[in-house]
Amino acid sequence: MKTKAVRLYGAKDLRLEEFELPKIKQDEILVKIITDSVCMSSYKATILGENHKRVPKDIGENPIIMGHEFSGIIVEVGKVWQHQFKPGDKFAIQPALNYKGSMASPGYSYKNFGGACTYAIIPPEVMELGCLLPYKGEAFYEASLAEPMSCVIGAFHANYHTVTGKYEHVMGIVEGGNMALLAGCGPMGLGAIDYILHCDKRPRLLVVTDINEERIARAQTVFSKEEAKKNGIELIFVNTKNIENPSEYLRELTENEGYHDVFVYAPIQEVVEDGDKILARDGCLNFFAGPTDSNFSAQMNFYNVHYAATHVAGTSGGNTDDMKESLEMSARQAINPAVMITHIGGLNAAADTTLNLPNIPGGKKLIYTHIDMELTAIEEFANKAKIDGDPFFTEMAKIIKRHNGLWSLEAEKYLLENYKKTI
Template sequence: MTNHSEYKQVNTPNWTWNMYGPGLDNIGKDGHPESINVPTPNDDQLLVRVDGVGLCFSDVKLIKQGGSHPKLYNRDLKKEPGRLGHEAVLTILEVGDKLQDQFSAGERYAVQPDIYQNGMSTAYGYTIPGGLIQYHLIGKEMMETDHGVCLLKVPETMGIAEAALLEPWGCVWASYTQRRRLDPKEGGTLWLIGQPSLERTYQFSKGLDAAGTIILTDAPAEIKALAEKTGKTVVERNGLTVADYDALAKEFTDGKGFDDIVLLEPKSAEQVTEVARLIARRGTLNMVGTSKLDGPVNTDVGRLHYDYIAFIGNNGTDISDSYGEARNRCDLHKGGTAVFVGAGGPMGQMHVQRAIEMVNGPKRVIVTDINDERLEEVTSRLKPLTEANGRELLSFNPMTSDIALTDYVMQLTDGAGADDIVVCVPNGQIMEDSAKMSAPDGMLVFFAGVPNGTLAKIDLSSVYLNNMQLTGTSGLTIHDQTMVMENTLAGNLAPAVCVAAIGGMNVARDGIEAMMDSKYPGKIVIFPQIMDLPLMGLDELQEKLPDVAKHLGSGNVWTKEAEKALLKHFEAA
């Protein structure tokens, strides 16, 4: 074993907040953390010290459901406790003999918690007990995964809070990277639906031969001929009604849905609604037409977020023109107007900050929330960045305004609508309303997740007539965290701007409750190695810890210098 020189295991307590069931009362023992033994690593394990943990609102579902949470697989938490804290940064203290060539004592790592093993989600902070502990072991559960080692090495020059927040920032970053599949799937099942009579002649210049099976329903003769030339399995099922669609999906996909669906000259919102239900996970619905649908489509916004289904289209005659990343953007429009719905929360603030700091990002940024204090906090905290980057930052509270948000956006844009709308509120109705203010070629990002099956009435005509983009993401990869780290080190991003409150190990559960109650307008960071640091907002530091407060940035922004002063203060204490 190798040991970190600053670490002394003898008589070192190891405080932890174990979780024994649903509800806040089941976090810890009688409202307090427990002291357990510091574990000894095996040859294929690491002993790590937890330096910082960001508290995340996504834990609320876990707190409410306990062992019945989908990622805990009906685990009996009384017998096998869990532990929250997936936004964690760790320092290696001891390295097992088999890992000597990969790791060294003293190295610092950020956790990539979205872990899969053999296709099964085993996320850190969920299935794998998380970071609300002072010392724990890391082994095969995090190093032998479907995507390799789920640890990202961070330099000593990066602050603890910055490193801990690479995870939520990685989720934000991921929402502007292409998660959708945008071309016909190799070997997949493609279903093309025409109409009994079509006035235009269609092409399918590329991509049709990727499919393994091609099913044709009322397809024009020229498309049928192209399908037969591919040499793939071609099946005709003509004269179908929407009542027949489920049986077709069961026959050819065992009910899992079609990998790719092409719909020519759609006119009926009911037909599009029923067809869209049959898109497979990561599947595409390509609509090609020139006429507006007869109404909005009941769109499963949960599947857009969690299943990465793609709605694409065009109004020309080449079906292939709908595919590919060149036509289907996933990042914010250069010089445009971006609206962030529900921007007062910690994750919403991160989206806004990214937009402001983004090179060639939107010129005008509109933040919305139903709480004036949160809006004021967002605008004041981000004012220095806004001015430095030459952007315009506007705020809107729909609860206190005499006009609707859609009308406000339309007035600001002379009726054009917003180029980008990012929804950070898990509410289907809000998602539906947000789609109504999209400009031509606009993008609607569903960052907040709602359950699959949550329907919103959206005019999908805009997808093929105006190239509207509908995107959503869930989770992140270590690549996303790496991109955030690299941009931070390059000075393009300041992750710690979103920190609103700090606390030590004794108040971690209080921090969780404060996060659930939205007490602080930003992220709460817990420093597990500091036992007696009270839970406090950064605006309280001037009174309670003036030697730390003097190192805050403009607008009471958390900095590495403030963090050093904090550690020094409690080290001296």
């Protein structure tokens, strides 16, 4: 079985290549990858190469397949797992394996296992850990985005609060409390808003900040105040770019009570420090954004730590239960991960997209691994149809419009059934 894959050979050295996969062993599973969404973590691995903590030192001779937010269809099952899986099953992957203390993970560490490819071999440790997850939904992109959504969900589960006079931590956000998402109109922030509006424990007030008016406008289009109100939440978007004292302004929105839960979605010192300043008593600041600088730091008010019980949490990915929650909520349409997607492309676009990810505006970049398509913003489909006169993009633009400017199951089906240029 031949596969085409984007492989990492060293820092900034990504190559799209075709090579032969070995025949699967009795404890392995062969899969066809359909979708792989590009993560900022993949960019970090690409920039660092063998200096990344999950990437092997010998990638120059034994390159690894990129991509860890992927889904597809099972093609062949080794004898060991035939009682549990069968060809034709759809799947999602929990990439945070942590197998026997190893940091090995798909998209960082494996020669034949990753998402930026047409076919891959799943090694036995994935099944042993229960990280090959059956997917009962229809849209492949939802299964791919279950991984980033699980990171969002895991962060909410990791927040905690204290009980006065007792040495107890109550896990999760404060129900009916005040919550702020700082720098929250990027893809992960949008996923967080979707989850907050539809999960079982919700705040009373949700304030989302950003400094980009276009991102805020798109978020307001996707998440209306009316929808939030139906779910018992007052939703406020704030552009802090020209506000002289953002923390003071944000506190005023709570009548100076402060925020019980603050999530920081950008590794920027000033944003982190504003998050600390707006905490209420027993407030939890969740530093969600992963910095590339190992010495990244920010000031925190330790007077408030001592007397007001403010505290910090942080997570790096979700666990398998978070993935299952994401898949279950997507399957019953309680959340719509499509809110994160702004660009579509084929496997031919995956390498350049990964290398230039910080410079490409918008949200999640979704790769369909069996097609050949330049990375294209969803909002550009209509212009592309006018310029090229391509009936495919003409119809795609109509589909996107029908779904409030979002990617959808209808769009995915039309792409897979009608796009003729394959990789």
